Amino acid sequence: MNWREHIVSDPQILRGKPCIKGTRVPVALILGYLAAGRLPPAILREFPDLKVGDVAACLDYARDLAEFAAVAA
Secondary structure (H helix, E strand, C coil): CCCCHHCCCCCHHHHCCCCEEECEEEHHHHHHHHHCCCHHHHHHHHHCCHHHHHHHHHHHHHHHCCCCCCCCC
């Protein structure tokens, strides 16, 4: 899964917050739903423009962020 195929950040859309490509649905919203225990089929029913791959991309995006290593100065 390459989340970059599903997630974009455009300064003209939601002030550059990462969103699902072609929508105004922020990644943080989808991740919040997943964290609250919502299953992907329920999320897809609420956001019919999304696809299963979009939800999976949000998780992959979060994983990449969590692996970010900060270097102490």
